[in-house]
Every structure is written in C-alpha cells, then in structure tokens.
Amino acid sequence: MGKLKxxxxxxxxxxxxxxxxxxxxxxxxxLELDDQDKVFAARREDCICCExxxxxxxxxxxxxxxxxxxx
Amino acid sequence: xxxxxxxRERFFPHIWCPGCGHGTVMNSxxxxxxxxxxxxxxxxxxxxxxxxxxxxxxxDFHTLHTIHGRALAFATGVKLSRPELNLIVPMGDGDxxxxxxxxxxxxxxxxxxxxxxxxNNRIYGMTGGQFSPLSGYGTMATTAPYSNIDHAFDTVExxxxxxxxxxxxxxxxxxxxLSKILRDAILHEGFSVVEVLSQCPTYFGRKNRAGSAxxxxxxxxxxxxxxxxxxxxxxxxLIERGIFVQKxxxxxxxxxxxxxxxxxxxx
Ligand SMILES: Cc1ncc(C[n+]2csc(CCOP(=O)(O)OP(=O)(O)O)c2C)c(N)n1
Ligand code: SF4
Ligand SMILES: [Mg+2]
Numbered sequence: 001m002g003k004l005k006x007x008x009x010x011x012x013x014x015x016x017x018x019x020x021x022x023x024x025x026x027x028x029x030x031l032e033l034d035d036q037d038k039v040f041a042a043r044r045e046d047c048i049c050c051e052x053x054x055x056x057x058x059x060x061x062x063x064x065x066x067x068x069x070x071x
Numbered sequence: 072x073x074x075x076x077x078x079r080e081r082f083f084p085h086i087w088c089p090g091c092g093h094g095t096v097m098n099s100x101x102x103x104x105x106x107x108x109x110x111x112x113x114x115x116x117x118x119x120x121x122x123x124x125x126x127x128x129x130x131d132f133h134t135l136h137t138i139h140g141r142a143l144a145f146a147t148g149v150k151l152s153r154p155e156l157n158l159i160v161p162m163g164d165g166d167x168x169x170x171x172x173x174x175x176x177x178x179x180x181x182x183x184x185x186x187x188x189x190x191n192n193r194i195y196g197m198t199g200g201q202f203s204p205l206s207g208y209g210t211m212a213t214t215a216p217y218s219n220i221d222h223a224f225d226t227v228e229x230x231x232x233x234x235x236x237x238x239x240x241x242x243x244x245x246x247x248x249l250s251k252i253l254r255d256a257i258l259h260e261g262f263s264v265v266e267v268l269s270q271c272p273t274y275f276g277r278k279n280r281a282g283s284a285x286x287x288x289x290x291x292x293x294x295x296x297x298x299x300x301x302x303x304x305x306x307x308x309l310i311e312r313g314i315f316v317q318k319x320x321x322x323x324x325x326x327x328x329x330x331x332x333x334x335x336x337x338x
Pocket of ligand 2: 086087088090091092093122123192196197270271272273274
C-alpha cells in the first residue's frame, strides 16, 4: 500500500466564481485563474493533496481526486 | 456519502457573491455531516431570511426557509414534535441577534437540542449593508456613513450567559477546526452555538476598506488565536477560537416528556 497520490483536480467550471481563495491559500502555489477567471491546476505536479482548496472553496467547485500510489 | 450527495445540485452555482464566506461555512458543515455518516433524512435545517439563510435551499435535507429572526422558534416546534431528528439552524448575525435576539437567548436558556450556527459577517448582507449588532464600534455601514457608535455583542459571551451548553467560535479560514467544531456541536445534546466569522466582501469588505475575500480571510488568520493561547495574553485584542463551553445539562424535550408522563398519570 503506497501513499495517496493525486489523480486529478476535478473542477466544476460553471460553479467557479474566480474569487481566488484556493489560488491564494494553496501552500504549494499549484492553482491559477485562467483568462475567464476560472481556476485550473497550473502546476499539478507540485500538489501535495492537502485538500485545502477543496475545503475552503465557497462554491464547492474544486475536488482533489486521489488514488493509491505504487510502493 | 460524498459531499455532493448532500446538496441540491440543480440550484448551483449558488447566489452568494464571489468569495462570500457563507459558501465555505456550508462546505465545512457538509464535511462535518459526511464525517458523521448522517443520512439526509435525519437532518432538519431551519433558516430565517438573509444571505446566510439561503443555505437551506442548497442542502438536500428536510429544510424550512422561514421568516427573519424566527428560525429558532420554528425549529423548536419541529424538535418538540420530532425529537429524534437533528435540528440545524444557520442564521445571519442580524437574523440571530438583532430581530432574533430574544428567540436566541430563550432557546439557549431552555437548552433545547438544536445546533445554532451564527454566520457572522458583521453586516446585513442581503439588504445592502446596514450595520448589525455585531458590526461593532467604529465600523462603516450604509446606515452608518459617519461610522457606527453602537458596541457589538460578543456572541460567545452572550450565548454562555444565556445558558447554552455548547459554545464555540471559528472562522471561514480555519476550515478544519470549523468542521470539527460543527461535528461536536451536532453531537452535543442540548443547545449548541457556533459562531463563525464569515466574510462579506461585497458590503462589509467594501464599506470598511477590508479588501478582497482573500484579504478578509488573512485577517481572520492574523486576528484570531486558540482559546487561552500565549498570544492572547500578549495581545488581548486577538479573538479566541475553539470550544468555550461543553457541559451536560437536562435537555428540554426530555424534560417535556417527563411532564407529559406526569400529566398522563393524572392528579
Ligand atoms: C421581519 C423582517 N424584517 C426585516 C426584513 C428585511 N431583511 C431581510 S434579510 C435582513 C438582514 C440580513 O442580515 P443577516 O441576518 O446578518 O444575514 P446576511 O444577509 O448578512 O447573511 C433584513 C433586515 C425581513 N425580511 N423581515
Ligand atoms: S452580500 Fe455579502 S453576505 Fe450576501 S452573498 Fe454577497 S458577500 Fe455574501
Ligand atoms: Mg450578516
């Protein structure tokens, strides 16, 4: 059983209002807003799956999907 | 259950402004319920009127969207008739402590098993930024263009004095703590009050030049501290977070049952 690792940042674009809370408080600066002010994972490889973006999102627009890592 | 199984997705995106803390309070509440493994059928949410009160439209429990300030009165009726259900009453600061102040103190005094959540943005959000009993001295509001001279209630102290048996405070920044506190509040048998500092960037933020939602959450991070911390002793202006009171006292519905039993026995 390996550690949980990131599968995907599941983003519901229609629910995202571009408030920037997730972008600002991500401890690894993984997230950014695109030209339409919707969040996307600009540096997904830096994600540590802390889920703080998911927990703080006022719009329930972002979800961290994880999977079981190897080793 | 996943978090999305607890909401009415057809009403999303919700009406709250970008960065409104009320959405985060809902998020934390859903996680608390998920961690308890509660079924939607065991929960009744009763709300009044206000931006905060809109929450009852978005969650897929038994829900009542009632009238301004009176949510606790409706909830008391529901709880007395169906004491096996879990009652959750989210309220705005105006809803809970201006028009609803009397219901609030008397629900606390009776120790009825209801979880009251005060979503405190220090303003009337829904009606355009009037000051509330939680705005505080020196704040700006549409109804206080030269600054507010009313002093604020301390929700925690008020709830304790009124007899609430579970009293806690957290913020929309401290989501892990908030979820845990909401969980404990729901499990507590008796009247629970959880005050959550929740930013209104649109009215409180603009009127008070408090910046963006992010800036307001930074303020929650910097201006609050765990109960009894060393930081609090050094800086008494810090606002304490955590559980202030958690005690066992006879619960109202159970006491009422005893009265029914007595009465049924006759004279
Ligand atoms: C009996 C009654 N009085 C006044 C109003 C107008 N009103 C609607 S919401 C509100 C206050 C909202 O402020 P708050 O309770 O703090 O909730 P928020 O919108 O800030 O979340 C008022 C005064 C009303 N709907 N009903
Ligand atoms: S007016 Fe304020 S409280 Fe109401 S939804 Fe907008 S930010 Fe939230
Ligand atoms: Mg308010």
